[in-house]
Amino acid sequence: MTYLLGILQTIGVHTLLGLSAYLLLLTGQLSLAQVGFFAIGAYVSGILTVIFSWNIFAALALGSLMAGFFAFLVGFPALRVKGLMLVVATISFSEIVRLFFFNLSWRVNVNGVEVGPDSTQGFREIRYFAANGWEQIHIVGLIWFVVMVVMLALWWLDQVRAGAVLRAVGTDELAAQSSGINLTMVKVAAMTGGGVIAGIGGGLFAHSTTYVDHHTFVILLATFAVSYPIIGGLRSVIGTLLAVIFIQGFIIEGLRFMGDYRNLIFGLLIILVMNMRPQGLLDGHLVADIRKLLSKLTKGGKADA
Amino acid sequence: MKKFTKKIIVSAVSALLLTSGAAVAETEINIAGWGAKSGPLRSFGINSEAVMSAAVARVNEMGGVKLADGSMAKLTYNYSDSACNAEQAIAVARKEAAEGKSLIGIGPTCSGAAAAMFGVFQKQVDDTGDTGLQYPILTDTAVRNGLAKISQWTFRNTPNEPEMYDRLWAWIAENNPDLKTIYGGTETDQGHSNGTYSKVIVQAATRHGFTWATGDIEGLTGDIASGYKEVLNSSSNWLQADASFSVQARAFRRSNADVLIISSHPFTTCGMLKELSRQKVKPKMIVGLTSSSSAEVMKGCAAEAEGMIIPTSFAPITEAAAEVAALATANGGDADLHSAAVWENVMIIKQVIENVGITGDPDMIEQERRMIRDGLAALTETDGLLGKITRVQDEGEALKPYVFVQAQSGSWNVIHDPR
Known part of the structure; x- marks a missing residue:
């Protein structure tokens, strides 16, 4: 059970990372900055619980807001460029964040023990959960509560005008601008929202693994972040979740015995999806089919009643 | 006809006795190993597994491990790939702790993964307010300073x-x-x-x-x-x-x-x-x-x-060390200061199992893991491939004998032996 709960923790945290990229991908922007926001959330909330002994909820909230704030700041200059240049700009941002934490040494004596980020030695003992008697089921509950709230918020967003605006920008910027949509505002809003989601994911990640260092937030994690929604598909938030379950649950955990071949399969999978299902596993057609099926079942159920 | 019936009964009883004997002989004590078998540092995991396989085989050649009731149990191992990744190292640790099969773990490879993994363990034994994992670890490879003291369940056999x-x-x-x-x-x-x-x-x-x-x-x-x-x-x-x-x-x-x-x-x-x-x-x-x-x-x-x-802390300068080096090579790996420690760890675990009196009963795995932890914590000295290893128990660390080696014509040769 401990093991399965651990896997659920990993899937939940990675889903948040994927959803942060999903929000931005709706506007057609491929950003590799999500890992930078994730790192900010991880370090800020870790510092707050370890050095300042904050409550976890307050620490996660501030870590998340801090990540959102940086996303907002980065959004303006970064979103002036698009396509490959945006990828380069966002990679640069993530590297700046990573190198900042690589150099950050903030050691404080708390109850006779020196704690806090220690540059290249990493930030150890972010043990709020275990030290405060949280059972693993509680941690999983918290993570999945956050995941559900974020997924519901994104689903709701897709049902209202704001979601249509995001998708309009993602589908055709020129057409959207011609319709009077403020592109900069929409993109910066999506970037900020993505930053907030990544920040809370980072905070949960740091407290689940109890340790973070600059190696944690490398470009590979940024690649995973954008891969989840791309593989899962952008028609529904469920796609990202399915992709995370498939990659983290099946490829990484289920195929552990295959060693290096797991990476090969991951690469192969992306190539296959891009060729065979360019809109992702859960594309528009599949979503429509599922909706039809659900609708039939509901009507059938009502008729039976 | 009577003779024939007697023969059948004797054969059946013999078969039964043999079967039950075999069952006793097949009592198994499992050790879990994990480390980087994928990614840039995969050679570390491959080397550790090669030595682990040789060490476990050696223990079994010697008759296995002696249980509390005096019977002998076979030692088994499984080795998982946790790359050099914190999440994966934690996942394997949780899996091993939860499955209730392995008595103790050896790993992981990288210090960063170890720092994260040790953090999810209970910091101090008997702290009921701490919900961290309660599963003993005796690390072979992660060398970064001061890691073992993160938890009282984690020990290291790495050079000082x-x-x-x-x-x-x-x-x-x-x-x-x-x-x-x-x-x-x-x-x-x-x-x-x-x-x-x-x-x-x-x-x-x-x-x-x-x-x-x-x-x-x-x-x-x-x-x-x-x-x-x-x-x-x-x-x-x-x-x-x-x-x-x-x-x-x-x-x-x-x-x-x-x-x-x-x-x-x-x-x-x-x-x-x-x-x-x-x-x-x-x-x-x-x-x-x-x-x-x-x-x-x-x-x-x-x-x-x-x-x-x-x-x-390793060079093939003693008979035992040279043998481990040869066995590692035969198993497709190399013995070095990291992987050779696995041999010592397996032998330490055998010693502790026999010291504390393990039953091998799967229903008692949690109590017996605790006994192994306490047994490790009680050790003051263990046998190593180069000589006696002193345990620094308040930190869970080791003081291992060492030599100075120099690269000479394609191999590491000992130029000074301060033991």
Whole structure:
């Protein structure tokens, strides 16, 4: 059970990372900055619980807001460029964040023990959960509560005008601008929202693994972040979740015995999806089919009643 | 007919006895191992598994492990790939702890993964308010300073670098009075290389009278970690993924130091050595990081490493160590200071199992894991491949015997044995 709960923790945290990229991908922007926001959330909330002994909820909230704030700041200059240049700009941002934490040494004596980020030695003992008697089921509950709230918020967003605006920008910027949509505002809003989601994911990640260092937030994690929604598909938030379950649950955990071949399969999978299902596993057609099926079942159920 | 019936009954009873005997003989005690078997550091996991397989086979050849009731149990192992990744190391630790099959774990490979993994364990035993994992670990590879004290469930059998480098510099100073100055660099994004270089190696050299070739370093007194930030600022460093070392090698050359220090793992050690060779830098001596006293350097840059000196806790200089080296090779790996520790760990675990009296009853696995932890914590001395290993139990660490090896004609040869 401990093991399965651990896997659920990993899937939940990675889903948040994927959803942060999903929000931005709706506007057609491929950003590799999500890992930078994730790192900010991880370090800020870790510092707050370890050095300042904050409550976890307050620490996660501030870590998340801090990540959102940086996303907002980065959004303006970064979103002036698009396509490959945006990828380069966002990679640069993530590297700046990573190198900042690589150099950050903030050691404080708390109850006779020196704690806090220690540059290249990493930030150890972010043990709020275990030290405060949280059972693993509680941690999983918290993570999945956050995941559900974020997924519901994104689903709701897709049902209202704001979601249509995001998708309009993602589908055709020129057409959207011609319709009077403020592109900069929409993109910066999506970037900020993505930053907030990544920040809370980072905070949960740091407290689940109890340790973070600059190696944690490398470009590979940024690649995973954008891969989840791309593989899962952008028609529904469920796609990202399915992709995370498939990659983290099946490829990484289920195929552990295959060693290096797991990476090969991951690469192969992306190539296959891009060729065979360019809109992702859960594309528009599949979503429509599922909706039809659900609708039939509901009507059938009502008729039976 | 009576005779025939008797024969059948005798055969049936014999078969039953044999079967029950076999069942007793098949009582198994499982050890879980995990480390990097994928990614850039996969050789570490492959080496550890090769040695683990040999050690477990040896224990079983000797009859297995003695249980509390005096019967013998077979030792088994399983080895998982956790890459060099914190999440994966934690996942495997949770899996092993939850499945209730393995009595103890050996791993993981990387210090960063170990730092994270140890953090999810209960910090202090019997702390009912701490919900961390309760499963004993005896680590073989992760060397970064001070990891084992993260949890009282985690122990290490890794070399003590402050002691090794202190003795190394004392020996160099005594035997090479003409060598006066030092200069060096490290892979700064690697916690072990960086920490050992900037807090241990340079300070030890200073203690034994060596001076920094390009001028005094502020705050460097010789005490551990003194002036470590300035040590890094005064050095010419690189990163773990770097492939070009021309700037660093030029700085090394310009320093004109008698002794050059290359504190990095095999992959960048070879890169740096090759560049030094290309720039025709010929120092009087090169000192390396203990993790580079491995087969990887000999495979990657034996000619350029010629003459390099490294302190290490493993060399095939005793009969037992030579045998482990041969067995590791036969199993498709290499025995080095990291992987050879697995052999010692398996033997330590056998000793502890027999000391504390394990039943092997799967229903008692949690109590018996605790007994193993307490048994490990009670050890003051264990047998190692190079001699006696002293346990520093308040930190869960070890003081291992060590030797100084030098790269000579494609192999690491012992040039001084301070045991």
